[in-house]
Amino acid sequence: MRRGSLKWPVFVGCVLPVLWLIGRGITGDLGANPIEEITHETGIWTFRFLLGTLAITPLCALTAWSRLMSVRRMVGLFAFFYACLHFSTYLVLDWFFDFEAIIDDVVNRRYITAGFIGFAMLIPLALTSTHAMLRRLGSRRWQQLHRLVYVSAIAGAAHFLWQEKADLQRPGIYIGCLALLLGIRVWQRARSRWRTRVSG
Amino acid sequence: MLIQNPPDIASSEITDEHAYLNRRQFVRGVTGTALGVVAAGLVPGTVAEAGDVGQQEIQNVKPGPFRTDEPQNSFEDITSYNNYYEFGLDKRDPSRNAHTLTTSPWTIQVDGHVAKPADYHIEDLLKGIAFEERVYRLRCVEAWSMVVPWVGFPLSTLIKRFGPTSGAKYVEFTTVLRPSEMPGVRRPVLDWPYVEGLRMDEAMHPLTILAVGLYGKTLLNQNGAPVRLVVPWKYGFKSVKSIVRMRFTSEQPRTAWNKATPNEYGFYANVNPTVDHPRWSQRSERRIGRFFRQATLMFNGYDDQVASLYNGMDLRRFY
Numbered sequence: 309m310r311r312g313s314l315k316w317p318v319f320v321g322c323v324l325p326v327l328w329l330i331g332r333g334i335t336g337d338l339g340a341n342p343i344e345e346i347t348h349e350t351g352i353w354t355f356r357f358l359l360g361t362l363a364i365t366p367l368c369a370l371t372a373w374s375r376l377m378s379v380r381r382m383v384g385l386f387a388f389f390y391a392c393l394h395f396s397t398y399l400v401l402d403w404f405f406d407f408e409a410i411i412d413d414v415v416n417r418r419y420i421t422a423g424f425i426g427f428a429m430l431i432p433l434a435l436t437s438t439h440a441m442l443r444r445l446g447s448r449r450w451q452q453l454h455r456l457v458y459v460s461a462i463a464g465a466a467h468f469l470w471q472e473k474a475d476l477q478r479p480g481i482y483i484g485c486l487a488l489l490l491g492i493r494v495w496q497r498a499r500s501r502w503r504t505r506v507s508g
Numbered sequence: 509m510l511i512q513n514p515p516d517i518a519s520s521e522i523t524d525e526h527a528y529l530n531r532r533q534f535v536r537g538v539t540g541t542a543l544g545v546v547a548a549g550l551v552p553g554t555v556a557e558a559g560d561v562g563q564q565e566i567q568n569v570k571p572g573p574f575r576t577d578e579p580q581n582s583f584e585d586i587t588s589y590n591n592y593y594e595f596g597l598d599k600r601d602p603s604r605n606a607h608t609l610t611t612s613p614w615t616i617q618v619d620g621h622v623a624k625p626a627d628y629h630i631e632d633l634l635k636g637i638a639f640e641e642r643v644y645r646l647r648c649v650e651a652w653s654m655v656v657p658w659v660g661f662p663l664s665t666l667i668k669r670f671g672p673t674s675g676a677k678y679v680e681f682t683t684v685l686r687p688s689e690m691p692g693v694r695r696p697v698l699d700w701p702y703v704e705g706l707r708m709d710e711a712m713h714p715l716t717i718l719a720v721g722l723y724g725k726t727l728l729n730q731n732g733a734p735v736r737l738v739v740p741w742k743y744g745f746k747s748v749k750s751i752v753r754m755r756f757t758s759e760q761p762r763t764a765w766n767k768a769t770p771n772e773y774g775f776y777a778n779v780n781p782t783v784d785h786p787r788w789s790q791r792s793e794r795r796i797g798r799f800f801r802q803a804t805l806m807f808n809g810y811d812d813q814v815a816s817l818y819n820g821m822d823l824r825r826f827y
Contacts, residue, residue: 339600340581340589340796341652404800409789417787470787473650474768475597475697 318379322386325353326393343401350394351423355468355482357387358461362489369496381437384457388434391427419470426463429456461486562607563725566659572640574715574740574813580643581654583723585796590730591648592749593697594683594690601692602730608689609750611734620680620756623671630734634720637661641724642717642738647779647808649743653793658738659721664712672708672756680705680761681737682753698764704748705761705775706739707817715740715813718751741807741814743777774827778818779808783827 329349332338338345361384368376403410413420433454435441442450465486468479592602595609614630639659647653667679685701687693693700710716719738720727727733732749739746745765755761765773772786781791781804792801807814818826 340585341599341794343794343799344599344652401799402801406801409792412789416784417789419787474593475695477695 314375314379315382318382322357322383322389325349326390343397347394347397347402350390350397351468354387354390354394355464357383357390358457358464359482359485359489361387361457362461362486366489366492366496385434385437388430391430395427419467422463422470423467426460426467429460429463433457433460458490461490563728565725566639566721569639569641569659569721569724572642574810575641575643576645576655576809577643578645578655579797580657581796586654586656586722587728587730589654589796591650591744592692592730592732594685594692594700594702595730596692597697603728605691606729609684609686609729609733610689611729611750614734614752616735616751617753618670618755619753621673621675621758622756623673624669633666637665639720640717642719644738644740645808646738646740646744646747647793647804649745649773649777649785649790651785651788651790651793651804652796653804653808654796657723658717658719659724660717660719660738662714663716663718663737664714666718667711670754670756675758676756677708678705678757678759678761679708679711680753680755680757681748681751682755683748684750684752699767702748702764703761704737704746704763705757706737706746707760709817710739710814713814713817715810741779741810743779745773746777776818776823776826778814778823778827779804780806780823780827782806783824 329346333342333346361380364376364380364383368374399405399410414424415421433456436445436450436453445453465479465483468482469476472479588603589599590602591599592606595602595605615627616630616633617627619625639661641657641659643655643657645653646656681704683702683704685693706716717738719732719736720734722731727736729750732747732751735751736749737747737751760775763773763775766775779790784790790804793804794801805811
């Protein structure tokens, strides 16, 4: 890694939330229901990292700060890391491998179904995140596959919204951010199509 | 006579009572107000100052019936993990924010189909009341549970004093609404004030109590000070906190959560492992402080006492 690389500071920033959570666990600051707290924290950080990943491309375009692009994969992998923590919390701490109950949940509760889809969509992306896999797939197919991140983020948004009991403000803010990030892409696509049509 | 002891007062209660007495002695020692407590204890039903975060020791509390011998949740857990949306949506918000609520003076408006409607001062209502410790399971609709040693008395004691008339089929309870002291009501998360209700036979049931304390002391605001309902066979949201009004009605009250999401929260809200919440299973629950989930019991384990109230009712329809 060359001097002045963004990778180290961003890496440190990405592990801070989990270190903070562990610290709170050690000092007994997770409250009366630690499993619920861990579930909520790992979940919200997964969504934040997904938003962060999706923000990098438009930010590079808008600010011409292209060095940001060098950390996009890492931030995306951290989204997957937090999703894994979130899913393992559900699997181990919440249900302790009670697969009967888990399957019932995944099939019958739409917010769990959405969360499960969102998590599952991230797995192929993490597996094909290496340069070697990019070469093997070819850049076009790789890019097509990695559009799954949009499906995952939308499923994550539904998961977030549908688990809420009464107050939609908090998921609303996050989903607004996601809508903005997806909207920028739709707008850019529409604009570039229009330009090619005009020039062609 | 001895043979007629109900099964609720099991042999296990004897040890419980010892632990209970020891704990009270311990609390007295720690608070260092033993003399004051003993002096005040000579007057039945009075409340002596313990000088501990505004809480007061409640005197002459007798062990009540229906007590569970399951391990009780800690005072810390019971007072820091609360749903009281008027003080914020996070479980810890009420313990941080509820101290702003003024609970004295406190009056309860009693109206509707009742012989003695009036605005009652809480001191007058509690005069001559025999306080009992009721150790109850509390099952939240969110699939967690606790065991709480409430101090209170049967709601029926008060209702009989008010003299409900034949038109009284339900009781509607209202929580205090004071925007200047309740940061959570600035946004319309629920249709404030918080309203709950019971059918008359549910309200008169010996399990149904009004609680004024827990662990031998007056309630902290986050637990619904100065007086709250406790209906242990129903999901926790039925047990309305900080009551300022009791209205005796002929029609089923329109309750807060039912108005907000009618397909998720019914009027009855009896704990029932066979009727799932639309978004999660009610078959099991996490007892706060334990790792493994445990099976949820029908009527939260009080089916012997209350199942007969719902004979012939389709509990899937009347959830």
